[in-house]
Amino acid sequence: MDSQHIAIIGYGTAGQAAALSLSRDGHRVEVFERAPELGPVGAGFLLQPTGLQVLWELGLLRQVMAHGRRVDRLYGETPCGRAVMDMRYAGLDARLFGVGMQRGALFSLLADAWAEHGEVHRGHAIDAISEDTRRIRDQQGRWHGPFDLVIAADGSASQLRGFTGAVEREAIYPWGALWQLVPQGGWAWGNELRQRYVAARKMIGLLPVGTRPGDDTPRLSFFWSLPVADFDAWRARGLPAWRDEVAHLWPEADARLDDTVDADQLARASYRDVTLRYWHRDRLVVLGDAAHGMSPQLGQGVNMALMDALALRDALRTQASVPAALHVYQRERQAHVGVYQFWSRWLTPIFQSDRDVIARARDLAFLPMGRLPGGRGHMLRVLSGTQHGFFGALSLKPDFLAALQG
Incomplete structure (x- = not known):
């Protein structure tokens, strides 16, 4: 395909x-x-x-490994130390x-890699797309275009x-989270994502996320889940009372x-x-969370956005027209994303809800299921992003696997 004039709306991971x-x-x-002003959103x-x-295909794996933190294990338990996951x-x-990885680190790496290639129109909130899908309108009523392709990556x-x-x-899911980057310290x-659960009503998690350009302090991403409707009540309750609760449930986390x-x-x-x-x-065409938003239980949002972007690039490489390329892109990505949307929808109330009976069943059954030969492989493929449909698997490239070992 010849060079196309492309508009991308949104400069998050998918857009970048x-x-x-x-x-x-x-x-x-x-x-x-x-x-x-350009910058990341999230911890x-x-x-x-x-x-x-x-990121390896984009030539950024070395920089990612320099700033990120290798994670080998995901472990979750109750406050009394009983393993759940x-x-x-x-x-x-x-x-x-x-x-x-910190969002700021990935944002900087992608922005620096693209710095010489194009232009970011900041302060442009796009609110409409023309009927022929070639023009876009900003909040001032100005139309931009025509474009050969319009990509909506607005989250x-x-x-x-x-x-x-x-x-x-x-x-909108009824449960959300509070997030913060904290020093890793001691x-x-x-090298583990650690979580602690009180039924499904409370979940604390800490993920090592390394450093970011301009800040050499290794950090953890701390999160605390709670209903979206309780955000204001949490704030009104006061920070000292909440810190006391964290210390009671997990003293090591409170120390951070x-x-x-x-x-x-x-x-x-x-x-x-979102479906x-x-x-x-x-x-x-729609990319990333704009196309398939889901809860963070499977931790796949950034990964899916990156895969969407590369799949669209490859479709444009192999097809003779933009409409044909968009059809190929959708067919490939929907086949992969579907199982993650399914499991995300069904797992969310098991970890974030007020359904205590379901949480007790989770505490009893989740770990044994993960040790069964069939269940173990499926869970690990879902975790790693390599599950394709309910019975298939995505193959990673041998050269990439070799690069990981290096």
Whole structure:
């Protein structure tokens, strides 16, 4: 395909990865971002082998490993120390691991890699797309275009996916989380995601996320789950009372909060369950959370966004027209994403809800199920991002696996 004039709306992970990969293929890319200043949103995340493979293809694996923190194990327990979840990447393949990373670190790496390729129009909130899907309108009423391709990568709260005419489900999960980056200090589990559960009503988690450019302090991503409707009540209750509760449930976690003196240091996060019948119309296509938002239980949001961007690049490489490429892109990505949307929807109330009976069943059955031959392999493939449908698996590239070992 010849060089195309492409508009990307949103400069999060999906938009950044699409801008970089498409610009390198010779396309003329313009990015429109509603924020007046560019920067990441959120604390930390877990890169899975699938997301790492995308960053390897973009030539960024070395920088990712320099700033991120290798994670070999995911472990969850009750406050009395009873194991609920124990998953190790080596149980699937000894060469595999995850990488905990700060959003600021990945944002900087992708932005620096794209710096010479295109332009970001900051402070441009795009609110409409023309009927022929070639033009976009900003908040001032100005139209931009025409474009050969318009990519909506404006996140789980997307205002633009509706222009596909294909929104099937768009629901806000009743439970959200408070997030903060804290110094790693003497944290004992430097290569593990650790979680602690009180039924499904409370969940504390700490993930090692390494450093970011300009800050060499290794950090943890701390999160505390609670209902979205309780955010204001949590703040009104006061930080000292909450710190007392954290200390009672997990003293080691509370010790990491010594620098937390203001409730505003913890960011609020909410999540959406989003399903589209199809992800494109004419020359408009939707990427990342805008296309398939889900709860964070499976930790796949960033990884799916990276995979979307590379799949779109590859479809444009192999097809003779934009509409044909968008059809191929959707067919490939929906086949992979579907099982993650299913499990995310069903696992969320097991870990975030007021259903105590379900939580007790989880505490009894989750760990034994993960030790069964069939269940163990499926769980580990879902964790690593390599599950394809309910019975298939994605193959990682041998050269990438060799690079991981290096």
